[in-house]
Amino acid sequence: MLLDRIDFDLLRLLRKNARMPNKDLAEKVGVAPSTALERIRRMRESKALLGFHAEIAPEAIGIGLQALVAVRLQQHSRTFVESFQAHLRALPEVLAFYHVAGADDFLVHVGVRDSAHLREFALAAFTERPEVVHIQTHLIFDFHRNTELPAQP
Known part of the structure; x- marks a missing residue:
């Protein structure tokens, strides 16, 4: 369109x-x-406009800590990628995820109660998955969504 x-x-x-x-x-x-x-x-x-969303204060729903988890798969195959994406979609702690190019395969935005919850979540959601070979966690101190659109061509 x-x-x-x-x-x-x-x-x-x-x-x-x-x-x-x-x-x-x-x-x-x-x-x-x-x-x-x-x-x-x-x-x-035409799917140019995908939907409307509510912006919710994380603290209001019990999220005290957010992180980006960089995930590297043992093999970048369709089977591993699709399996891991399906796994991520099923986890309520996953706020968003990005399939990316570079050293890592995914960046996963998670919201949890606290650091203990993050540790348990990372162990269960990532390190116990057979397709995952490496994770690196980055704590998020502040988050801001840009409400502007990129410049038009």
Whole structure:
């Protein structure tokens, strides 16, 4: 799907506040409410807009510690990668994961209660997996999600 300036403007506004009423979105980008609604529907159908999410305070749900865990698989084969991805999707402590290039195969963003929980989670979720040969844990002291979109081409 080819996005134009109005689509990008709508996406920028939604990225900052996905609960903004349609009439406000339309007014801010200078189109009729029906036009804004149709454009957003079209972007959702074409998968340019994947969804809307709530940003939750980690402490509110018992997350006292976050970390990025770099994971290296013993072999970068489709079987190992797909098996490990399925494993990660099933773990409630996994907030997000990235399949990456470089020395490591995955970066896994985890949220746990405390350091003891992190230790037990790392042992069970990573080191006991036969496809995993190395992990390195990086504690997250602060996190900020950028609400801006990258510059348009």
